Amino acid sequence: MGFSLFFMSRQKKLKFKAKIFWFLSLIFFFLVLFNWLGVEFLHPVNLNHPDLSFGFQPKVSCLPVLDYGLGQWNSEKYGNHRVVLRVKKKSPAVYAFVPWRRRDYQPERKKLILVDGSTGKEIKNFIRLSISREKGEILFEPQTVPGDYYLYYLPNVMTGRSNYPTVVYPPPDEKPSPKWLQKIGLESEAGLDLARLSYPASFMASARGFPAAEVAGIQSIDELNSFYPLEVIATKEEVNQLLKLHPGRKYFLFPEDRKYPIKMATDLPYRWIKRGVAEVFSGEAQPGEFYAFQLGLWAARVAVADLEVVFSKLKKKENPSVTIPASAGVCFNTEGIDWKGNHFDKICAVEKGKIQALWCGYQIPNDIPPGIYQGQITVIPYVRGKERWRGKENLTESSPSSAKASLGLPSEELGSGRQKLSPTTLTLELTISGDPLLDHGDSQPQRHSRLRWLNSTIALDDEVVKPFQPVELAGSELRCLGRSLYLDSLGFPARIRSYFNPEVTGLETKGKDILARPVQLVITDSSGKPISLSNKEKRIWPNGDGRISWVAENEAGPLTIKLDGGLEFDGFVECKLTLRAERDVSLGDIRLEVPYRSEVARYMMGLGQPGGLRPKSFSWQWEVEKNQDSAWLGDVNAGLQVSFYDDNYERPLNTNFYHLKPLIMPRSWANDGQGGIRLEERGTQEVVLCAYSGPRTMKSGEELAYYFNLLITPFKPLDLKGHWRRRYYHRYEPVGKIKEMGANVINVHHATKINPYINYPFLRTQEMKAYVDKAHELGMKVKIYYTVRELTNQAPELFALRSLGTEIFADGPGGGFSWLQEHLVDHY
Incomplete structure (x- = not known):
């Protein structure tokens, strides 16, 4: 009986062992199969990142992904990013392998700073072993054990003005003591150049044999500066x-x-x-x-x-x-x-x-x-x-x-x-x-x-805004607030009048003529003989209360000329001239003459003229360095600005950014440097602004866009009482304090409590609304600084807008503040 029980127990043990064997064999088989298929279940990655999905993934390298977090330190001294190293064992040297997966280029040319987290002192006995965008290896002598050490890997130096800084990333400059180098086995290397990162293989092997520091993670000074997760590069x-x-x-x-x-x-x-x-x-x-x-x-x-x-x-x-x-x-x-x-x-x-x-x-x-x-x-x-x-x-x-x-x-x-x-x-x-x-x-x-x-198409309409009035059409005469424009048979302005009084505070019944005669398009053949223009069709029609449009179809020898025009309620006049060659033709010139009455054209501004009395004569040529394409001539209560462009016009950047996106020379008016503008007196009654383009040939079917715009000035009567009633205060202060000082309009710039960032977006809307409501209670108004030249890096849509190429943001050489260099990198 005892023998039988013993035999049965042994049989069960053998069966159990067999099942364990087959189970382990099955696991081994599937592990081999998944490895062959490029699938893995375990990978050194931060499990605290739920956004990194798991499952059947491509087989990847064994380079870990570190934990990304935030920390606090002096970013002006150390930069915006650091690696946290943890030393647990005392040793003459500690080895650290850092899989930082950096997006910046040439990290080997950038300085590293290692700081003892307990004392805040920089570690001097420290060398870089190897540096790449994917990983770095360093060796250092720990001072506090156990303890944390901070490796700042993008320290920078900022100079110049805070709004236009120059930021550079210094080169490596570690200078460990010879005594420590001797301890770690580099004493025999005469003339050792630590910057070259070139060491004997034997030394590299021994360096990697020192006790290893634990790499606890990567930290940034805030979320905005963090590289996680879309700037953590793949190897x-x-x-x-x-x-x-x-x-x-x-x-x-x-x-x-x-x-x-x-x-x-x-x-x-x-x-x-x-x-x-x-x-x-x-x-x-x-x-x-x-x-x-x-x-x-x-x-x-x-x-x-x-x-x-x-x-x-x-x-x-x-x-x-x-x-x-x-x-x-x-x-x-x-x-x-x-x-x-x-x-x-x-x-x-x-x-x-x-x-x-x-x-x-x-x-x-x-x-x-x-x-x-x-x-x-x-x-x-x-x-x-x-x-x-x-x-x-x-x-x-x-x-x-x-x-x-x-x-x-x-x-x-x-x-x-x-x-x-x-x-x-x-x-x-x-x-x-x-x-x-x-x-x-x-x-x-x-x-x-x-x-x-x-x-969006919001505001893309011709709705009239105060104090302007609806435009009026009476035959070939077009009227807006205080001004009128009469068109000739070719569709060009023949008479422009202003009804503003000399003080520009009201209107008079008798108008003041700005033009001495009609604006004229002059086209000459290769011998200099003018080619006469004739009209085929002219139509004028209103576009609601805010605009009157017209089109004129003209002919001039082998050319057809279409003029698309429009007058808007504020006195803006658009004239788009399109010239088409019906056969090959050589031309001596294509020019536009704007004849002002001498008594009106007292002053001039534009085309390099800073403003003041009009010169008797003036000559100017198209040059991209100038950023000039328009001029105004006139008097206080009657004047006309003329600007010239073509169908490739894009508004250039202004002031110190101009050279990043300069004026595109109009192919028609500029004509490869042959075009320009002359101002000359003709007799005692007439001053002519002549925009010429010089000789050229046109192929059959070729089109040229000779566009020009007019601004009839002034635009509206001055509200002198309202002007002197407004008192501005250009600083963010408590509303009550500003009220006591006598101001009634507050101009709130950026870098303030309620408007911390420049321009778009307003991210503290509740605080801003409370401030504005308080001002309204006291009968005051608030203006929030908002322009379109710059955009804060706090804008959530920044990278979406940047994906549009140069549609929104201009191209540029980069540089500037550290955040820009680290996250935009180039083309800004």
Whole structure:
């Protein structure tokens, strides 16, 4: 009996051991299989970062991702970033391996500062072993053990004015003592150059054998300066692994939440490597919200010449008949509404190896039922240019394939040299819940809903504002407040009058003529003989209360001349002259003559004239260095400014930024340096401003834009009582204190309690409103400083606007404040 029980117990033990063996063998088999497939479950990464997704990921290198946090220190002395090292064991030297994954270039040329966290003293016995963008190795002599040490890896020095500083990153300058170098085995290296980071292999091996410091994490001085998560770079090995997993992909798409704006153009973020290539992007929105999100396009293997983004309907998962229309989707990088209210298609090119952020959005209806909505977003890249077609209503059986491709329709080959890459379609899964956002989310800037303001047409109308009056049309005479304009048969201003009194405080019944005779376009042939102009058609019509428009079709020998004009309620006159050659022609000159009455043209300002009495004669030529394209001549109560431009005009930057974006020379008026402006007296009654362009040839079908604008001055009567009644105070102070000083208008600049940052956005709206309400209670007004030349780096939409290239921000040489150099890096 005892033997039988013993035998049965042994049998059970053997069976149990067999099961354990097979179980372990099975685990080993799957680990080998997953490793072969490039899948891993355990990876040295910060588990406290929930935004880094886990699961079946590409196999990546063993370079860890550190924990990112915030700290407090003297950033003027040490810079904005540091690595926290923890030493637990006393030793002549401690080795630290720092996987910092830096986005800045040439880190080996930048100084490191190591500080004892307990004493605040800098560690002098410290050397760099190896430095790269991915990682760094250092060796140092600890003073406090156990203790924390702070490695400041981007210290900088700022000089100059605080608003236009010069910031440099000093080169390495460590100077450890010879005695310590001898201790760690470098005593025999005569003439050792620590800056070269070149050590014998034997020393490197021994250095790495010293006790290792624990790398506790990376800290920044605040969230704005933090590199986490979209500026933590992937290693070269990780990028290569991704490419190997997708050998056929020419480009990659990485959807990204609006919470993390895409900031790098030359490096993949580790976040994308860890997450892998996604086919579904999930987001959360509220009814009424303009839901913004990003698509990061990486042109991995080929340059993209242009691309389109096509949106589908979003259908409710539980009830597909409930939809958000495809027309509610928009990509700001490929199309938009310009400042004149016109739709435009934007070329979006991506250099090979570069990353382009595509900022997109859907306008969610206010009354949409809650639920999960799904749809597709298709990105169609082109390796060469393409034609743009908008709307399926334009398509026919004979429509070019590029038209169909632009709508995501099948097309294998896009003729005429246009070729597309394989489109990529992502599924957007949007969970909609909560109360409707009646402001579309605009009161919460972090939602990026204000991006739709880029396509706004608010105020793009001719509504008349006080104290101006509606324009009036009587035959060929156009009238606005205190001024009138009469057009000749060719559509040019023939008579301009001002009815302002000499004090500009009111109007008189008798007008004062500004012109001595009609404005004249003079065209001469190659021999200098004038070519007469004749009119084919002229039409004038009102555009509501605020504008009167006209068009004139004229001919001058082999040229057709179209004049599109308009007078607005404030006295602005637009004249767009388009000259078209119907055959090849050589011309001696094309010029515009504006003849002022001598008694009116007493003063002059512009074209280099600082303002004052008009010279008897004047000569000027087009030069890009001047930033000049207009002149005003006139008297106190009657005058006329004339400005010249063409169809390529873009407003240049002003003051000290001008050379970053200078005036574009008008091809018509400037004519490769042959054009200019002359001012001359003709007799005693006439002063002529003559804008000439010089000799040129025009090919058949060629068009030139000879545009010019007029401003009839003055604009409105002066309110002298109101002017002297207003008393300004240009400083933020308590409202009561300012009231006691006698001021009634407060000008609040930036860098104040209620307006801490320059220009857009106003982030302390509640404090600002309370201040303004208090001023109103005391019968005072408040003006908030707001201009369009600069933008604070606190603007949540900064990187979205930057993704538009030079549409919003001008290009530039970079430099300046440390945040700019560390996060914008270049092209600003």
